[in-house]
Amino acid sequence: MPLLEALGVGKRYDARWVLRDLDLAVAPGERVALLGPSGCGKTTLLNLLGGLDRPDEGRTLFRGEDLAAAAPARLARLRRECLGTVFQFFHLVPTLTARENVELPLQLLGWARPALEARVAELMEAVDLGGRASAWPREMSGGEMQRVAVARALAARPALLLADEPTGNLDSASGERVLDLLAALTEREGAALVMVTHSDAAASICHRVVRMKDGRILDGAP
Ligand SMILES: Nc1ncnc2c1ncn2[C@@H]1O[C@H](COP(=O)(O)OP(=O)(O)OP(=O)(O)O)[C@@H](O)[C@H]1O
Numbered sequence: 001m002p003l004l005e006a007l008g009v010g011k012r013y014d015a016r017w018v019l020r021d022l023d024l025a026v027a028p029g030e031r032v033a034l035l036g037p038s039g040c041g042k043t044t045l046l047n048l049l050g051g052l053d054r055p056d057e058g059r060t061l062f063r064g065e066d067l068a069a070a071a072p073a074r075l076a077r078l079r080r081e082c083l084g085t086v087f088q089f090f091h092l093v094p095t096l097t098a099r100e101n102v103e104l105p106l107q108l109l110g111w112a113r114p115a116l117e118a119r120v121a122e123l124m125e126a127v128d129l130g131g132r133a134s135a136w137p138r139e140m141s142g143g144e145m146q147r148v149a150v151a152r153a154l155a156a157r158p159a160l161l162l163a164d165e166p167t168g169n170l171d172s173a174s175g176e177r178v179l180d181l182l183a184a185l186t187e188r189e190g191a192a193l194v195m196v197t198h199s200d201a202a203a204s205i206c207h208r209v210v211r212m213k214d215g216r217i218l219d220g221a222p
Pocket residue numbers: 013018036037038039040041042043044045
């Protein structure tokens with residue numbers, strides 16, 4: 001069974017359809033890049049896949065479960081346990097240290113202290129920030145903040161990571177480092193990745209490139 005499936009999905013704002021009749025399936029552990037011109041609907045699709053938004057036609061299924069039909073509490077739980085997100089502008093909590101940012105999703109899930117601390121330490125090492133755990137976001141470079149964001153997104157061992165232009169605000173060297181980590185850590189943890197990007201370097205760490213135009217998929221669909 002695919003991990004994630006969009007079946008005939010569409011989304012409109014007022015009378016204007018910005019996605020139409022779109023099909024996409026993502027296998028467990030698969031990395032998919034979503035490419036396409038500005039405004040073609042990539043972020044809209046990512047929001048539907050993550051259950052942040054509901055389609056106006058079609059269905060999005062996570063492990064066969066219709067996200068739009070899930071009760072709000074069920075959806076919140078599914079997102080907390082199974083889904084990690086990485087954004088262009090990092091979205092770290094500015095009043096928490098690097099370590100505390102990574103801890104946050106595990107605290108929300110009620111992890112016990114010893115397991116939580118071991119997992120956070122492991123991830124801080126994995127993103128090569130073992131020595132920066134007590135740093136505040138304002139003291140970190142963009143690349144460091146994004147590495148913290150990657151560690152946070154993977155903390156709860158989600159089956160799916162959604163990333164929206166994760167290198168869009170980084171210089172190419174920092175961006176490459178973040179991409180290498182995204183590939184290595186999703187591989188190691190068995191997480192699938194769906195990544196919106198404009199960058200060929202980002203697409204190159206994916207198993208499959210899906211090109212979109214005007215709210216539809218041009219190629220790369222299964
Ligand atoms: N809340 C909204 N209300 C009305 N229109 C919207 C809304 N959100 C997005 N749109 C429109 O939907 C279309 C798709 O937007 P979306 O952000 O998904 O594109 P994108 O491919 O991610 O673009 P970019 O690469 O520039 O981020 C655009 O025309 C956008 O203006």
